[in-house]
Amino acid sequence: MNRNSVVKFVVFRGIMTSWPELFRQASEFATRLGRDRLITIAHSEDQQDGVVAVWYWGDPGSVDG
Secondary structure (H helix, E strand, O other), rough: OOOEEEEEEEEEEEEEEHHHHHHHHHHHHHHOOOOOEEEEEEEEEEEEEEEEEEEEEEOOOOOOO
């Protein structure tokens, strides 16, 4: 991470995807990022639609997800 880093996120969601699968996908992505870049992992559910968001530090203009 450098001083020009910006906050980014990747969303994992799915009505037909189980919670364990959503969390597996999110945790694999977070592991690839590394602990220095990871900010947090959040989750939410509405009408059986699960959402897991991984928030992290990234470079402006980069595509990590």
